[in-house]
Amino acid sequence: MLEVKNLTKIFKDTVAVDNISFKIEPGKIFGLLGPNGAGKTTTIRTVLNIIKPSFGKILFDSKPTAKTFFNLTGYLPEERGLYKKGKVIDTIMYFAQLKNMERKTAYAEAHKWFKKMEIEKYEDKKIEELSKGNQQKVQFISAVIHNPKLLILDEPFSGFDPINQQLIKEVLLSFVISGKIIMLSTHQMDTAEKLCSDILLINNGKEVCSGNLSQIKKSYGTNFVKIEFDGDSSIISSHPSILHIDNYSNYAEIQLKEDALPYEFLRDIASKINVTHFSIVEPTLNKIFIDSIKQSSN
Amino acid sequence: MKKALIIARWEFWEKVKTKTFLISLIVTPIIIIGFAMAPTMLSSQEDNTTKAIGVIDTSNIYFNALRRSSEKIKLPNGQPNFILVNLNSKDESLSTVKRTADDYSLSGKIEGYLYIINGGTDSVKVEYRSKNSGNFNDVNRLEEAFNNARIEIKLLHENINPSIMKYISSNVPVTPIKILEGGGAEKSDFLFLFFTSFIFILLLMMMILSSGGMLIRSLVEEKSNRLIEILVSSCTPDELLAGKVLGLSLLGLAQVFIWLLIGAALVGTSAVPVYAFNNIVPVMFYFALGFIFYTSIFVGVGSIVTTEQEAQQITSYLSMIIILPIVIAVPAIENPDSILVHAFSYIPFTIPAIMILRFNIGPVPLWEVIVSTALMIASIYLSVSIAAKIFKIGILSYGKRPSIKELIEWISEK
Missing domain, CATH: 3.40.50.300 (P-loop containing nucleotide triphosphate hydrolases)
Structure with missing residues (x-):
C-alpha cells in the first residue's frame, strides 16, 4: 500500500x-x-x-x-x-x-x-x-x-x-x-x-x-437527468424545475432543483417536444470536476 | 554504483555508434597531421623560377655591385633567384621612369623593382615596389643583397681588401639545443614543439569541445522530452552524473587510445617523428586531468540550458576559455621563464595545456608538478561538486534559464 x-x-x-x-x-x-x-x-x-x-x-x-x-x-x-x-x-x-x-x-x-x-x-x-x-x-x-x-x-x-x-x-x-x-x-x-x-x-x-x-x-446530490430529444431546446432550458443545464443541441445533462420530481419534469416537457431518451443518472465526474474547481477557486 | 555503470555503458555505446564520433575519430588526426605537414610542404613549395627585378638608382652607384651580390642567391635547383634589370634612363624624368616601372610590374614583365632614394648618402632608403607586397622571402633576400652591395662599395672606396668583405657578410647562425636529463641533447625547433606539445593541446581542445558539445546536446534532448524524469526515477542524480561523466571519459580515452595507435603506427614517417612520444606519461596525465575538469564544467552548464540554441551559445563561450591556452602557447615557447607562463601554471583552466608545453620545453621542478596536480585535483573536486548541485536542480527546471542569483542559491542548498 x-x-x-x-x-x-x-x-x-x-x-x-x-x-x-x-x-x-x-x-x-x-x-x-x-x-x-x-x-x-x-x-x-x-x-x-x-x-x-x-x-x-x-x-x-x-x-x-x-x-x-x-x-x-x-x-x-x-x-x-x-x-x-x-x-x-x-x-x-x-x-x-x-x-x-x-x-x-x-x-x-x-x-x-x-x-x-x-x-x-x-x-x-x-x-x-x-x-x-x-x-x-x-x-x-x-x-x-x-x-x-x-x-x-x-x-x-x-x-x-x-x-x-x-x-x-x-x-x-x-x-x-x-x-x-x-x-x-x-x-x-x-x-x-x-x-x-x-x-x-x-x-x-x-x-x-x-x-x-x-x-x-452520491454525496454530490441526486436529481441528475440525462435527456435526448428532437426539437427546440429552449423549451427545456426555460423550465422552472431546472437548477443547472449542460445543453448539447439534441442532448442535455440537467440538474433539477431539490424539490422537483424527475418524472413530473419528464411529463411536462414530453408534452412540448419529442423526447427520445430519458434517464436518471449520477453526476458525471466531468461535472463534479468543473463544479468543484469553480467553487474552490472562488 | 551499478546503475552509474549501466548509464556509462549506454552513454558510451550510443555515442560510439553515432556518425559524429566516427567523423571526429577520422577527421581529427587528418587535420592534425595536416597541420604538421603544412609547414614542410609550404617551404618545399618554393618557386623554381628566376624573377626579374627592376632597379631605379638615380645615383648610379649600386647597380653593378647589387647585381653581383644578388647573383650569389640561388634557387634550390641552382639557378639564380633574381635577375636584375637597370631601369634608369638619362633621357626621361624620374616620374616617367617610375610610371613605366609601375606598368612593367603590374603587367608582370618584372616581378617588382627596387627604388633607391638618396643613393650615396647616409640617408639612403630603398623601396621594393611590387604588385603584391607579401613575399617576405624576396624582400629579405633583396635586403641582404643590397646591404652586401653597399658594404662592398664602401670597402672598395676605402681601398680595403675585398676578401674582408666575405668575412663580414658571412653569418654564423645560433642553433638552439635542448639539454636532456641524463646527458643527452637534441635539436629544438618548431616541429619538435609541435609534435610534443601543440598536437596534444590541440587534441585536448578538440576532444573537450566535441565531447562537451555531445554531452550538452544529449542533456538538452533528455530534458526536452522528459527522459530525465524517467532516469531520476530510476537512480539518484549523483549516479546519473557519475554515469555520464564516466561514459564520456571512457569515450574520450577510447578516442585517444585509437589516435595513439595511429600515431605509433606512423612513428618515424614524416607525419610522426620518433620524439613525439618523449614525454607521453606526464602529457597524458595532464591531458586526463584537463579533460575531467572541463567535462564537469560542461555537465554543470549543460544542465541549466533548455534549448539547442542556448546550448550552442554557451558552448561557444566555453570554447573561448578552452582556446586560451593556445593563445598563450606562443609567448610561452618564446619565453618559457616569463612570469606570465609561471602564473598560468597555477590557473586551473590553463594548467593542463601549459604543463604539457613546459614539460617539452624544459625540465619542470618536482614541486611545481605536485602543486599544479594538487591544484587541478582540488579544482576538479570543486567543479564536480558544484556541477552536481546545479545538475540536481537544473535537470528538473524547464523554461527560463536560471539567474546567477538562483544558481548561487542552488549551489548553497544542502
Missing part, C-alpha cells in the same frame, strides 16, 4: 502542494485529478522520490521509501520522448536494467511485451523510424517491463488511436487483477470515471475532494 501523509512541497515563494494525504491500495486505480498547474506533477515527483517533500511522509508498505524503491516504481510522464537514434530493443533493455533487471530476464520480458503490443517487427528499428503511436508503445513498455509494484501514469492514453487506447486499457485492467498499485493522472474525465475506484481532486496545491468515487457521486 502507498500512503502519502500531509505532503507539502514549497518552492521558494510558492506552495506547490499543500498538506495532501491519500492512500492507494493494491489492485486499485487511483485518479489524481486537477486542472493544469494544480500540483499533480509535483505530487508525482515527490512520490517517485525525484524531489524531497518539504513536509510530510511517503510510506510504501508502511516503510519510508528508500533507494531500492526506485526499482519498484514505473513512471510514464506526460511529455513523451525517447532517444531518437536508439534502437527499440536497446532502449527498452537500458531502462529495464536501470530498474535492476537482469539482461536475460529483461530480454525475454521485452519480447513478451513486443508481442502483446503488436510491435514485434520494429524490435531492431531506430525509435525515430517508428510512428508516434508505436513510439508511445515503446515508452509504455519501458515503464512497465520490470513489473513494478507502483505504476504512475500521466495521461497514458494521449496520442493513441481508439484501438490502441483499448489495448492499453486492457493491459491496465490486467495490472489491477495482478494487484499493482496504480496512480493515474489525466484530464480525460470519462476515462478516469470508468477506471478509477478512488480519486483525489486538487486545485492550487490543495485537496478539493477525495475518496471513493461512487461515494463522492
Whole structure:
C-alpha cells in the first residue's frame, strides 16, 4: 500500500502542494485529478522520490521509501520522448536494467511485451523510424517491463488511436487483477470515471475532494437527468424545475432543483417536444470536476 | 554504483555508434597531421623560377655591385633567384621612369623593382615596389643583397681588401639545443614543439569541445522530452552524473587510445617523428586531468540550458576559455621563464595545456608538478561538486534559464 501523509512541497515563494494525504491500495486505480498547474506533477515527483517533500511522509508498505524503491516504481510522464537514434530493443533493455533487471530476464520480458503490443517487427528499428503511436508503445513498455509494484501514469492514453487506447486499457485492467498499485493522472474525465475506484481532486496545491468515487457521486446530490430529444431546446432550458443545464443541441445533462420530481419534469416537457431518451443518472465526474474547481477557486 | 555503470555503458555505446564520433575519430588526426605537414610542404613549395627585378638608382652607384651580390642567391635547383634589370634612363624624368616601372610590374614583365632614394648618402632608403607586397622571402633576400652591395662599395672606396668583405657578410647562425636529463641533447625547433606539445593541446581542445558539445546536446534532448524524469526515477542524480561523466571519459580515452595507435603506427614517417612520444606519461596525465575538469564544467552548464540554441551559445563561450591556452602557447615557447607562463601554471583552466608545453620545453621542478596536480585535483573536486548541485536542480527546471542569483542559491542548498 502507498500512503502519502500531509505532503507539502514549497518552492521558494510558492506552495506547490499543500498538506495532501491519500492512500492507494493494491489492485486499485487511483485518479489524481486537477486542472493544469494544480500540483499533480509535483505530487508525482515527490512520490517517485525525484524531489524531497518539504513536509510530510511517503510510506510504501508502511516503510519510508528508500533507494531500492526506485526499482519498484514505473513512471510514464506526460511529455513523451525517447532517444531518437536508439534502437527499440536497446532502449527498452537500458531502462529495464536501470530498474535492476537482469539482461536475460529483461530480454525475454521485452519480447513478451513486443508481442502483446503488436510491435514485434520494429524490435531492431531506430525509435525515430517508428510512428508516434508505436513510439508511445515503446515508452509504455519501458515503464512497465520490470513489473513494478507502483505504476504512475500521466495521461497514458494521449496520442493513441481508439484501438490502441483499448489495448492499453486492457493491459491496465490486467495490472489491477495482478494487484499493482496504480496512480493515474489525466484530464480525460470519462476515462478516469470508468477506471478509477478512488480519486483525489486538487486545485492550487490543495485537496478539493477525495475518496471513493461512487461515494463522492452520491454525496454530490441526486436529481441528475440525462435527456435526448428532437426539437427546440429552449423549451427545456426555460423550465422552472431546472437548477443547472449542460445543453448539447439534441442532448442535455440537467440538474433539477431539490424539490422537483424527475418524472413530473419528464411529463411536462414530453408534452412540448419529442423526447427520445430519458434517464436518471449520477453526476458525471466531468461535472463534479468543473463544479468543484469553480467553487474552490472562488 | 551499478546503475552509474549501466548509464556509462549506454552513454558510451550510443555515442560510439553515432556518425559524429566516427567523423571526429577520422577527421581529427587528418587535420592534425595536416597541420604538421603544412609547414614542410609550404617551404618545399618554393618557386623554381628566376624573377626579374627592376632597379631605379638615380645615383648610379649600386647597380653593378647589387647585381653581383644578388647573383650569389640561388634557387634550390641552382639557378639564380633574381635577375636584375637597370631601369634608369638619362633621357626621361624620374616620374616617367617610375610610371613605366609601375606598368612593367603590374603587367608582370618584372616581378617588382627596387627604388633607391638618396643613393650615396647616409640617408639612403630603398623601396621594393611590387604588385603584391607579401613575399617576405624576396624582400629579405633583396635586403641582404643590397646591404652586401653597399658594404662592398664602401670597402672598395676605402681601398680595403675585398676578401674582408666575405668575412663580414658571412653569418654564423645560433642553433638552439635542448639539454636532456641524463646527458643527452637534441635539436629544438618548431616541429619538435609541435609534435610534443601543440598536437596534444590541440587534441585536448578538440576532444573537450566535441565531447562537451555531445554531452550538452544529449542533456538538452533528455530534458526536452522528459527522459530525465524517467532516469531520476530510476537512480539518484549523483549516479546519473557519475554515469555520464564516466561514459564520456571512457569515450574520450577510447578516442585517444585509437589516435595513439595511429600515431605509433606512423612513428618515424614524416607525419610522426620518433620524439613525439618523449614525454607521453606526464602529457597524458595532464591531458586526463584537463579533460575531467572541463567535462564537469560542461555537465554543470549543460544542465541549466533548455534549448539547442542556448546550448550552442554557451558552448561557444566555453570554447573561448578552452582556446586560451593556445593563445598563450606562443609567448610561452618564446619565453618559457616569463612570469606570465609561471602564473598560468597555477590557473586551473590553463594548467593542463601549459604543463604539457613546459614539460617539452624544459625540465619542470618536482614541486611545481605536485602543486599544479594538487591544484587541478582540488579544482576538479570543486567543479564536480558544484556541477552536481546545479545538475540536481537544473535537470528538473524547464523554461527560463536560471539567474546567477538562483544558481548561487542552488549551489548553497544542502
